[in-house]
Amino acid sequence: MNDGESGRRIIDGRFALEARLGGGGMGLVWRARDLVLDRAVALKEVRPSDPGLAEFDPDGAAMLRARVLREARALARVDHPNVVTIHHVVDGGEHTYPWLVMELVTGGSLQDRLAKGPLAPAAAARLGRELLAALRAAHDVGVQHRDVKPANVLLRPDHRP
Numbered sequence: 001m002n003d004g005e006s007g008r009r010i011i012d013g014r015f016a017l018e019a020r021l022g023g024g025g026m027g028l029v030w031r032a033r034d035l036v037l038d039r040a041v042a043l044k045e046v047r048p049s050d051p052g053l054a055e056f057d058p059d060g061a062a063m064l065r066a067r068v069l070r071e072a073r074a075l076a077r078v079d080h081p082n083v084v085t086i087h088h089v090v091d092g093g094e095h096t097y098p099w100l101v102m103e104l105v106t107g108g109s110l111q112d113r114l115a116k117g118p119l120a121p122a123a124a125a126r127l128g129r130e131l132l133a134a135l136r137a138a139h140d141v142g143v144q145h146r147d148v149k150p151a152n153v154l155l156r157p158d159h160r161p
Helices: 058-076 110-114 121-140
Strands: 009-011 015-024 027-034 039-046 086-090 099-103
Touching: 015 039, 039 058, 058 086
Parallel strands: none
Antiparallel strands: 009 015, 015 027, 027 039, 039 099, 086 099
16 A cells, blocks of 8 residues: 555555445445556455454454455356456455455445335346345355345446346
């Protein structure tokens, strides 16, 4: 990580962080610009909820890093239109946490959409079928999503999950 001329944080000499999009127990998600390909991407900054993990539990930190890298490799094997594409992993090596570079999905979350009111039955059925197809595709390559909920279902601008 370093500072670019613009004062923005630059990750791996290539990804300029633009805005924080959200966060959870496994880290923060940023909107970023891939400076090499000149495209918007999402960067997941893997950070454990306990910042002292690496210092006070190096074995636990190593296990977390290994798990994230294993899951990134598995996700890279999923080829489905309703599954976010992973483009790259920035891995600084032992005693660091990786950054996951992924497709940026810009339509908001299903939770955001449901806050505006219920979906029409046909739209809810279509969305459910597409989510099930995505989960099946993930399961077919050994990926199990352990946190399926409206806040974690991202929608494309055309409302597809």
